[in-house]
Amino acid sequence: MPDRSTIGDRSRMACEVGCAIRQTGPTMSDPIATISDLLAPIFAALNGGESADPTVRPSDRADAQVNGALPLAKRIGGNPRDIAQAVVDSGVLDVVASELEIAGPGFVNVTFSPEFVANQLAEVSADDRLGVPATTVPKTVVIDYSAPNVAKEMHVGHLRTTLIGDALVRMMEFRGHRVIRENHIGDWGTPFGMLIEHLVDLGEERAAAHLSLGDLDGFYKEARAAFDASEEFQARARQRVVLLQGGDAETQRLWGLLVELSTKHFNTVYEMLGVHLTDDDLAGESTYQPLMPEVIERLRRLDLLTESDGADVVFPPGFTNRDGDPLPLIVQKGAGGFNYATSDLACVIDRVERLGADLILYVVDAGQQQHFQMVFTVAEMAGWLAPPREAVHVAFGIVLGTDRKRLRSRSGEPMKFVELLDEALERAAVAIDEKDPDLTADQRGETIHMIGIGAVKYAELSTDRVKDYVFDWDRMLSFDGNTGPYLQYAHARICSIFRRADIERSSVRGLPILIDTPQERGLALRLLAYPTAIDTTLETYSPHKLCTYVYELATDFTAFYEHCPVLKADEPIRTSRLALADLTARTLAHGLDLLGIDAPEQM
């Protein structure tokens, strides 16, 4: 039974997806990857022709350390220091290293030669892609994210899925994959009987007016209240569900009205956020309704279906309920209806067979892990998800308030998305007005938007997605520390150097960069690590890794900025440092953009 949580399965994923998405090779600028490639044949030779990982890592004792001698010594027998010596003696690193040192039990500490660093950097500086190669193995990736409900307002619960999904989309696309965004909105199910009847009672015009105000929750609650208060209404609502599922034209039209008014609200939020989701990406649950009977039919033909308490279910092995009995995945309810599981299976079929998906990502909260494990297992049993094709639940934790309880508004409900963003803008405005009261009205508005939204996004993305995270206004909007505003400020500061000197940034692009001081060297090495940062982020679908990179890049820059005068330096140092500053700003802005965050040139 393929259990997605086992180590073996995870390593399979790391290899198949990771290797496809990762791409080392001659175009890779990261020196770590370069020496790893250089060492590969040496390690293979030492290992009797079989490849062995040199395990090259960044080091705090040198620029890089080669750890591979230790496990290799274990495997083939012998002294790890002798193997390290053989690695050094092979001479393959001589072209890139100015110093090689064997240390401890058998580590090889590598110091890159300044020429090597400068050459790599020149290549990157002249490259629009900043050294990040397009993948040679483009995949079709379907990303299922955001997924708000029709006739319900987006709230804080949609924050993480929307932002993580958007960031992954941007990175995957940049990497050269074919990315299909799917916004699996909740636009189907029994609540729609009630909602449509309420729409009818209210009258279309009044309902439309009501909904277009953005008060979707109010509408939903009224419908719910009517449903709870009147048996007559309940009967109509149930009948309406039947009509909806039966394809009744008038009912469909009314349903479409609800969907349209809701998606208008969603789009307002997406635009405000700068998230790449449009009506073209809508793939609501209704989309998959026609496929539902086929899901059942196929499962039946495969003899996977069992009847249990009147429902049609599949028993994927390895899942048990509270009594220790096999846990079923219900695909057709006793009354004949379909449910969430059916629709997710339909999605798998559609995404694999119609869209040709190699990889399906579900950016959905961690609470649904068991559901997805079961769905994926059943899809594998049915042969719809045969390797190397795969589905991954990109799970994330809950958003907590500073009291460590689920974040709620004062009224006790999940905080509405729009309220949250409004507050972000208000708080950003206070900060901006205090720091820089001289901005023009246009600049002010634009800056507030970039800072406020960027702060929320960065706070959201910069911690490990699988953990719950604490939502703290004061921290995320601080200009100090690992925050969005700090990074944006770092970018603005670099731009300011060029403004002050009245130099076009593009004019220094690709000019030679001289590596002299430790700060220049540190910054240069960081810049060269950008492709690897993106790779490691995508291997685990963890945007916080790119956040960490961008933050470290910013701190490396400030160290450089403190120690290395740019404009006051003599030529050719001055131009070199300008080029280094420009490349830093480009990388910073690019990394932030992959996270969906704007990088203002001044603020």
Added chain:
RNA sequence: GCGCUCGUAGCUCAAUGGAUAGAGCACUUGACUACGGAUCAAGCGGUUGGGAGUUCGACUCUCUCCGAGCGCGCCA
């Protein structure tokens, strides 16, 4: 009860099985005629929840216990 996820500095978080576990905030101290001080530097702070195991090497993998959160048949 079973399953999953999590537990790292006072707080918020990092750390692809590698050497001495790193940042930020807070706190203490220092740098100010400043290429944007919306800054920088230094210090303080840890038996990585406890215990056992695997390994040359464990925050990381395995087991167990403790604690927190979530899930466990017809909601989505």
